[in-house]
Amino acid sequence: MTPPWSRLELPPFLERLRVLTVKELLQLGRDVGLIAFIAYAFTGDIYVAGSGMQMQLRNATIAIYDGDDSAASRELIGRFHPPEFRIQALLSDAQDGLRLLDQGRTMIMLDIPSQFERDLSARQQTAVQLQVDASNSVIGTWAAAYATQIAATFGTDHAMGGMPTEAAMPIIASHHRIWFNPNSMDEWFVPIIEMMNIVTMLSIMLPAAAMVREKERGTIEQLLVSPLTPIQIMLPKVLAMALVILLGITSSIVMLRYVFAAPIRGSLPLFYAVSLVYVITTSGLGLAIATLVNNLAQVGMAVILALAPIMLLSGTWVPAEGMPPGIRWLMYISPLHYYVEITLGIFLRGTGLDMLWNHLLIMTLLGLVMFTIGLLRFRAQLR
Amino acid sequence: MNLKRLEATAAKEIREMLRDRFFLILAFVSPPVMMVIFGYGMNLDVENIPFVIVDYDNTPQSREYASHYTHSRYFHFLGYVKDQREAQQLILRARIRVAIVIPEHFGRRLAQGRSTAIQTLMDGANPLRANMTKSYIIAINSQVSLQQVTDFMATVRGIPRREAETMLQPVRLEVRYLYNQGAKSRWSMVPKMIMMVLMMAPPFLTAVAVVREKERGSILNIYSSTVTKAEFLIGKLSPYAAVTAINGLVLWALATQLFAVPFKGSFLFFVLATMAYTSCTTGIGLLVSLFVSTQAAAIVVTMIVTLIPAMLYSGIIIPLSSMGPVPRFLALLTPAMHYTQIVDGTFLKGQGLLELWRPLVVLAGYGMALFVIGHRLFTKRPRA
Numbered sequence: 010m011t012p013p014w015s016r017l018e019l020p021p022f023l024e025r026l027r028v029l030t031v032k033e034l035l036q037l038g039r040d041v042g043l044i045a046f047i048a049y050a051f052t053g054d055i056y057v058a059g060s061g062m063q064m065q066l067r068n069a070t071i072a073i074y075d076g077d078d079s080a081a082s083r084e085l086i087g088r089f090h091p092p093e094f095r096i097q098a099l100l101s102d103a104q105d106g107l108r109l110l111d112q113g114r115t116m117i118m119l120d121i122p123s124q125f126e127r128d129l130s131a132r133q134q135t136a137v138q139l140q141v142d143a144s145n146s147v148i149g150t151w152a153a154a155y156a157t158q159i160a161a162t163f164g165t166d167h168a169m170g171g172m173p174t175e176a177a178m179p180i181i182a183s184h185h186r187i188w189f190n191p192n193s194m195d196e197w198f199v200p201i202i203e204m205m206n207i208v209t210m211l212s213i214m215l216p217a218a219a220m221v222r223e224k225e226r227g228t229i230e231q232l233l234v235s236p237l238t239p240i241q242i243m244l245p246k247v248l249a250m251a252l253v254i255l256l257g258i259t260s261s262i263v264m265l266r267y268v269f270a271a272p273i274r275g276s277l278p279l280f281y282a283v284s285l286v287y288v289i290t291t292s293g294l295g296l297a298i299a300t301l302v303n304n305l306a307q308v309g310m311a312v313i314l315a316l317a318p319i320m321l322l323s324g325t326w327v328p329a330e331g332m333p334p335g336i337r338w339l340m341y342i343s344p345l346h347y348y349v350e351i352t353l354g355i356f357l358r359g360t361g362l363d364m365l366w367n368h369l370l371i372m373t374l375l376g377l378v379m380f381t382i383g384l385l386r387f388r389a390q391l392r
Numbered sequence: 393m394n395l396k397r398l399e400a401t402a403a404k405e406i407r408e409m410l411r412d413r414f415f416l417i418l419a420f421v422s423p424p425v426m427m428v429i430f431g432y433g434m435n436l437d438v439e440n441i442p443f444v445i446v447d448y449d450n451t452p453q454s455r456e457y458a459s460h461y462t463h464s465r466y467f468h469f470l471g472y473v474k475d476q477r478e479a480q481q482l483i484l485r486a487r488i489r490v491a492i493v494i495p496e497h498f499g500r501r502l503a504q505g506r507s508t509a510i511q512t513l514m515d516g517a518n519p520l521r522a523n524m525t526k527s528y529i530i531a532i533n534s535q536v537s538l539q540q541v542t543d544f545m546a547t548v549r550g551i552p553r554r555e556a557e558t559m560l561q562p563v564r565l566e567v568r569y570l571y572n573q574g575a576k577s578r579w580s581m582v583p584k585m586i587m588m589v590l591m592m593a594p595p596f597l598t599a600v601a602v603v604r605e606k607e608r609g610s611i612l613n614i615y616s617s618t619v620t621k622a623e624f625l626i627g628k629l630s631p632y633a634a635v636t637a638i639n640g641l642v643l644w645a646l647a648t649q650l651f652a653v654p655f656k657g658s659f660l661f662f663v664l665a666t667m668a669y670t671s672c673t674t675g676i677g678l679l680v681s682l683f684v685s686t687q688a689a690a691i692v693v694t695m696i697v698t699l700i701p702a703m704l705y706s707g708i709i710i711p712l713s714s715m716g717p718v719p720r721f722l723a724l725l726t727p728a729m730h731y732t733q734i735v736d737g738t739f740l741k742g743q744g745l746l747e748l749w750r751p752l753v754v755l756a757g758y759g760m761a762l763f764v765i766g767h768r769l770f771t772k773r774p775r776a
Contacts, residue, residue, distance in 0.1 A: 040686050042683060042689040046692050047692065049696065050696050057722070058700055058704060066523070067710075068713070068715075069714055070713040095714075111741060113737075116713055128562070129562050129563075132558070133558070134561070134564055136563075137566065138566050139565055139567045142571060142711075143572035144571045145710075146437075146572060146575045146576060146577045146580035147436045149569060149572075153569070154527055154531060156567070157565050158534065165541075178505065179501070179502040179504075179505050179537070179540040179543075180540070181457075181507070181509065181510055181540070184510065184512070185512050185514060186513050187514045187516035187522055187526070199704075210692075210695060211692070214688075218691065301414075305600065305688060305691065306597070306604060307418060309694075310418035311418060312691070313426075317426045322433070325518075328521065330440040330442050331436075331437065331440060332435070336433055353518075358515075360484055364484055
C-alpha cells in the first residue's frame with residue numbers, strides 16, 4: 010500500500026531531502042537505547058534537575074554552644090530558625106562544634122560567651138563568635154550575612170526595649186518587588202536551563218554522530234557516488250535531528266507546565282521558532298566537528314570539550330556581569346547566551362519579539378556563521 | 393584469572409589508544425583544558441550587578457544613600473533614570489538586574505527621625521542571584537538605618553555618638569571563616585572542579601571502548617576466545633583507569649600551581665581516593681556500555697547520567713547538610729558527592745585517612761559493586 014503523500018509530486022531537490030530525512034529518522038528510531046535516553050533527557054533528567062534544587066539560603070545547619078544559658082541567649086538562639094537555618098546540635102562543649110565542622114556535619118557554629126546576658130543588661134558590648142565552613146564560599150558568606158543581620162536585629166530590639174516605636178525612628182525599610190519569579194521558585198529556573206543545555210548538547214551531538222557513523226561504516230561512499238550535493242546529504246540529518254529535538258522540547262514543556270507549574274508567559278510559537286533556528290544553526294558546530302574526527306569516540310570527546318565552555322559561557326550560572334572582562338567578550342559570541350536570554354524572556358518575563366528581536370538577530374547571525382563553517386568544511390572534505 | 397591473557401587484552405587496548413592520535417590528544421588534553429576553563433569561569437560570586445537608581449527625592453541625603461551602592465563592588469552603577477517605568481523597561485530588556493527607587497521626602501523624613509522605605513525592583517529570573525542581591529540590599533539598608541538611628545539618638549539624648557552606637561548594637565557578631573579564610577570562591581570551586589572533570593571524561597572513554605567493539609563486531613573475537621569475562625573487563629578498563637589517574641594528578645597540579653589553591657591534607661590519601669573515584673567513574677562507563685549498543689547512544693547516555701548529578705547533587709551549589717530528603721538521597725547515590733568530601737577535606741581542611749576513611753570506603757565499595765554488576769550483566773553468549 011502506498012501512503013497518500015507518496016503521490017505528491019515534489020521538486021527533485023525536496024524529494025531527495027524528504028527521502029533522506031525519513032531515512033535518518035528510521036535509523037535513529039531503530040537505536041532504541043538512544044531514543045530511550047533522549048526521552049529520559051527531556052523528561053526524567055529535567056525532573057531530577059528541577060526537584061529539590063533550591064538556590065536560597067535554606068536549612069543552613071548550625072551547631073550552637075550556649076555558654077550563658079540565659080533568657081537572652083535563648084532568645085538569640087530562637088532567632089536562628091527555619092527555613093534559613095536548621096539547628097543541628099546544641100553542644101555542651103565548644104570543641105565538639107569544631108569537630109562537627111571538620112566532618113562537614115554542620116556548616117556554622119555559634120558560640121555564645123558566658124557573660125552574655127550580664128553584659129547586655131550592663132549595656133556593654135558583647136561579642137558572639139560565629140565559625141563558618143567556607144569550603145562552599147557562596148553559601149558560607151551568605152549564611153554569615155544572614156547571621157550578622159539576625160545578631161544586629163536582636164541587638165537593636167534589645168536596646169529599643171521600652172523606647173519609642175519604630176515609626177518614630179529614622180529607619181529605612183526594604184520593600185522588594187521581585188519580578189517574573191516572585192517567590193524565587195527555583196523549580197522553574199533550573200529545569201528551563203537544563204532543557205536548554207540538553208537541546209544544545211543534542212543539536213551538536215546527534216548530527217555529528219550521524220555523520221561520523223556513515224564515515225566509520227563506510228556508507229558515506231554510497232552517498233558520495235549518489236547524485237546528491239553535500240547540502241543534500243547534510244540537511245536531512247540536521248532536519249531529522251531538529252524534529253526529534255523539537256519533540257523533546259514539547260515533552261519538556263509539558264513537564265514544566267504541569268509538573269512544576271511554571272508560567273509560560275510569552276508566546277509558545279515564538280519559542281518553537283527560536284528553538285528551530287537555534288537547533289539548526291548549532292548543528293553546524295556538530296558538522297564541523299564531524300569533519301575533524303574519524304570515529305565516534307572522538308566525536309564524544311570533542312563534543313564534551315566544546316560543550317563545557319559553551320554551557321559555562323551561556324550566562325546561566327554565571328551571567329556576563331560576573332565574568333572577567335576578557336571572558337565576557339567570549340560570552341557575546343556564544344549563541345546559547347542569546348538563546349537563554351530569549352527563553353527566559355519568553356517563559357518568565359513574558360517578553361515578546363518587540364524586545365527580543367535584537368537577541369534573536371544576533372543569535373541567528375552567529376548561528377549562520379557556524380552553520381556556514383560547518384557546511385564549507387564538509388564540502389571541502391567531500392572533494 | 394590468567395595474568396597473561398589479561399595483559400594481552402590490556403596491551404591490545406593500549407595499542408589501540410596510542411594509534412588513535414586524535415583520541416589520545418583529546419583524552420589527555422581535554423581534562424586540563426576543561427579544568428582551566430571552569431577554574432577561571434565558574435565564579436559564583438555575585439558581583440558587578442548592573443543597576444540604576446530612580447531618585448524621586450533628589451536631596452543630599454538621597455545622593456549620600458545612593459553612594460552606598462555606587463561605591464560597592466557588588467553593584468555596577470549604570471546611571472540615574474527618571475521614573476520607575478523606564479527602570480522596568482530596562483529590566484525587561486535584561487539590561488539591568490535591579491532598580492533602586494528612593495521615594496519622595498526620603499531625606500526630610502530621615503532628618504525628622506521618621507521611617508521611610510526603599511523600593512527595589514528586581515529581575516527574579518535567576519533566583520540564586522536575585523536572592524543574593526536582595527540580601528546585599530537589606531544589608532546596606534540596615535547599615536544606613538543604624539547610622540541614622542545612632543545619629544538621631546545621639547542628638548535626642550545628648551550623648552556621644554560612640555555611646556549611642558554601643559547602646560544600639562550591644563551584640564557584635566565576630567565571623568570567622570574556616571578552611572578558606574578569605575571565603576574565596578576560587579579556593580572553594582577549583583578543587584571541586586577536579587571532581588567534575590574526572591566525572592565527565594572517564595565514563596565516556598570506557599563506555600565507548602566497550603561499545604566500539606560491539607558496534608564493529610570485533611567483540612565476537614572476544615566471545616569466541618578463551619579470555620574470561622573478568623579478564624576482558626579488567627584488561628579493557630585498566631588502561632582507561634590509568635589515563636584517568638594520570639589526569640587526576642595533572643588536575644591536582646593545575647589546582648595547586650596555576651590556581652594556587654592550598655593543599656593542606658595528605659597527598660598519598662588523595663591519590664588513593666582519586667583511584668577509588670576513578671574506579672567508580674570507569675565502572676559507570678562499563679554499566680552504560682552494557683545497556684546500549686551504539687557509540688552514539690553511549691555518548692549521550694554517559695553525558696546525561698554523569699553531568700547533572702555531578703553538578704547539582706555533589707555539593708558544589710548547595711552543601712549536603714542543607715539538602716532536603718529526596719535530593720539528599722540522590723546525592724548519597726552519586727560517587728561525586730563522596731569524592732567532593734574528599735577534595736574539600738584534603739585541599740582545604742587538611743584532612744587524611746583518619747577523618748575521611750568513610751567516603752573512601754564508600755567509593756571503593758561503589759567501584760567494586762559496579763564492577764561486580766558489570767561482570768554479572770556482561771555475557772559472552774548474547775541472545776541474538
